[in-house]
Amino acid sequence: MRKPGATTYGALCLTLGLAFLTGCDLLGLGPKKQSSSQNQPEVTAAPAASEVPVSPGSPVVSGPLPSDALVRIGNWTLTSEDFNTRLNLLKQQLPDFKENDPASKSAVLDELVRQQLLVKEAEDSDVGNTKEIKDAIEDFRKTLLVQEIASRLTKDVVATEDDARAYYDANKDKFTDPITWHVSQIVAGDESTANGILVQILQGGNFAQIAQAQSKASDAAAGGKLKAFITGKAPFDAMQIAISNLDTGGVSGVFKGPEGFYIVKVDSKTGGTLKSFADLKKDLIYGLTMQKQQMVILNHLKELSEKEKPEYNKDLIEQVVGKLNP
Numbered sequence: 001m002r003k004p005g006a007t008t009y010g011a012l013c014l015t016l017g018l019a020f021l022t023g024c025d026l027l028g029l030g031p032k033k034q035s036s037s038q039n040q041p042e043v044t045a046a047p048a049a050s051e052v053p054v055s056p057g058s059p060v061v062s063g064p065l066p067s068d069a070l071v072r073i074g075n076w077t078l079t080s081e082d083f084n085t086r087l088n089l090l091k092q093q094l095p096d097f098k099e100n101d102p103a104s105k106s107a108v109l110d111e112l113v114r115q116q117l118l119v120k121e122a123e124d125s126d127v128g129n130t131k132e133i134k135d136a137i138e139d140f141r142k143t144l145l146v147q148e149i150a151s152r153l154t155k156d157v158v159a160t161e162d163d164a165r166a167y168y169d170a171n172k173d174k175f176t177d178p179i180t181w182h183v184s185q186i187v188a189g190d191e192s193t194a195n196g197i198l199v200q201i202l203q204g205g206n207f208a209q210i211a212q213a214q215s216k217a218s219d220a221a222a223g224g225k226l227k228a229f230i231t232g233k234a235p236f237d238a239m240q241i242a243i244s245n246l247d248t249g250g251v252s253g254v255f256k257g258p259e260g261f262y263i264v265k266v267d268s269k270t271g272g273t274l275k276s277f278a279d280l281k282k283d284l285i286y287g288l289t290m291q292k293q294q295m296v297i298l299n300h301l302k303e304l305s306e307k308e309k310p311e312y313n314k315d316l317i318e319q320v321v322g323k324l325n326p
Contacts, residue, residue, distance in 0.1 A: 070083055073117060076119075154292075182268045183234075183243060183264050186214065186217070187259050188215070197263060208224065211223050230271075238262075239262065
């Protein structure tokens with residue numbers, strides 16, 4: 001998975017600049033659809049507009065405008081090839097961008113000219129030598145280097161459909177909708193009374209009516225009905241255990257709980273559906289690929305750390321950062 005490079009970053013800046021300076025209508029942009037990161041188009045780094053590095057006071061390039069140059073500002077020249085490259089990059093960033101529309105192309109050209117005019121003014125005024133700009137450039141340089149190294153380390157690291165299937169089969173509980181339980185309860189003050197109530201129920205007594213008449217719980221008037229809950233979220237653990245193997249209509253045995261001795265009935269339960277592998281395959285492959293790539297990078301970092309042996313000032317780190325893990 002290739003990481004965006006400097007040219008892509010420039011295209012994104014250009015995108016934002018166009019939206020700000022010319023408005024989206026001129027570019028023919030409409031509402032965007034959300035897409036996951038694994039579906040982003042691969043961006044191939046391409047050369048930026050032709051430019052000779054300059055410093056304040058450098059002589060301006062003179063002479064006739066080259067035949068393939070659309071515009072020249074000082075030492076910066078935008079060729080037709082450079083321009084078409086920018087259009088292609090914009091198309092990748094903004095699928096609805098009309099790269100063949102004259103108005104859109106004119107807007108891109110105008111924005112590139114505006115951008116370069118401001119860049120030249122900044123260079124001529126020595127803005128680029130401020131500490132803030134130099135630090136930002138250095139941070140961006142480091143980011144690109146790290147992205148490139150990570151890209152090289154992981155370019156062939158991908159999860160397969162077999163990997164995804166194995167993970168799915170071993171973790172089906174993660175891909176199953178939780179069961180929602182609708183339960184009624186009867187609470188008695190002692191075990192003997194609870195056992196007598198259970199006999200009445202097993203002999204065909206109506207659970208709700210018995211709850212209304214004999215339960216000492218606050219929900220007795222409602223037939224003992226509890227608020228619905230999902231697996232793992234029962235009012236207390238013993239109740240979850242008591243109903244775990246019951247089907248709809250099933251009644252538990254007597255068990256002890258916070259307010260006395262309980263009997264519960266499963267009025268209904270919904271959910272518990274396993275999502276199909278076909279529906280999850282794409283996301284599983286992407287997620288497992290990310291895990292594999294992360295592990296490759298972490299292992300590489302471990303090797304680098306053993307090789308380079310970073311030196312830590314533990315006392316100062318504890319003062320500035322906090323106590324280090326052993």
